């Protein structure tokens with residue numbers, strides 16, 4: 445059996461998990477460690493699987509450590525706990541790794557990390573897991589159904605409770621299961637530069653199959669793993685940008701027309717600003733604002749690469765926005781991201797009922813300020829990628845209470861996107877039902893003046 449070296453996939457996964465434990469965002473930590481490691485191909489994919497898998501499945505893995513080790517997970521030295529999580533993750537979830545190799549590599553990693561005598565305990569715990577799994581799943585589950593589902597699917601109780609209240613326990617489990625799968629990658633094809641069929645053919649030529657979304661004219665879902673995105677055909681030419689198909693629906697809700705002034709209040713990194721500009725044929729003005737000047741540079745980069753010239757950027761806190769009168773406004777608000785937990789492995793552990801309440805307050809303040817920038821006959825779309833009603837329906841309900849001269853605005857009757865929206869102009873995407881990111885959108889307008 446080859447000995448793990450410092451450039452070995454499990455070693456890199458361990459280092460990345462340590463950085464995440466110290467507070468780094470999972471995706472940023474992974475990018476950084478992968479870059480440094482020089483790993484390519486299958487090794488790179490293994491590190492990604494191990495890191496995202498251990499972060500997502502942390503609660504389940506810790507429940508196993510509680511069962512099998514002498515001390516509960518929370519009282520283990522952090523290095524040992526991470527090594528055990530890595531070993532148990534491979535044994536429980538990665539069928540492609542032979543169990544003997546998973547055990548031997550994990551024990552070797554423990555030795556390499558200086559755990560010395562404890563490597564024997566690692567060996568014993570992993571073998572005990574294998575023995576116990578021969579008869580039935582050894583994962584200990586409490587009788588309370590919410591806690592049991594939360595431990596089995598590795599989510600905090602409050603999230604399972606929230607979704608179970610909304611969907612029922614069985615459907616909440618589908619949703620949790622969906623979020624534990626690796627995310628798909630969708631492209632949004634730039635119709636001002638190319639056609640979807642042309643991009644599909646160019647990808648096929650480099651061995652990447654894709655499938656067009658029948659309901660969204662610009663969306664192409666990649667079937668094969670694409671490798672480094674920037675190296676795909678058409679990147680430099682601005683033929684496409686990566687954007688989930690749910691997010692692609694939002695600019696259609698805004699429904700911008702050529703020549704209009706469109707204000708995008710929380711615009712970075714520019715996924716929707718660039719889409720709005722494309723839908724307007726790059727004619728008119730998209731004012732892309734964001735509180736982060738650094739992130740706004742991404743908007744400029746994306747606009748430049750997609751060869752769009754109708755976008756200008758402005759660094760401003762959405763709560764302070766004024767002095768603009770726009771035909772259409774998009775508030776794609778900062779949110780808890782609970783509809784994209786498959787993309788953000790650590791998202792489920794970062795949010796809490798308190799953080800959701802804080803975000804809801806911020807969202808309401810941004811929405812109030814943005815609404816004052818809308819021309820009398822204009823349309824405003826409020827959108828989030830969360831599934832929490834406090835950040836979605838409640839923000840809209842409270843807005844309408846504070847602004848009795850506003851109302852919901854249904855999509856035009858002949859809009860090809862009617863099927864997605866509810867009669868009153870609200871859009872709600874449940875990931876497990878629609879196989880795409882979770883999203884919420886609401887169209888708003890001022891009520892017509894009464895005589």
Ligand SMILES: C[S@@+](CC[C@H](N)C(=O)[O-])C[C@H]1O[C@@H](n2cnc3c(N)ncnc32)[C@H](O)[C@@H]1O
Nearest residue numbers: 710711712713714715716734735761762776778
């Ligand atoms: C959901 S992201 C926007 C994604 C973007 N619309 C797109 O499609 O690429 C939310 C954005 O809100 C910005 N943001 C956070 N707080 C803000 C505030 N108080 N005012 C304006 N923007 C804010 C963040 O910097 C972030 O870029």
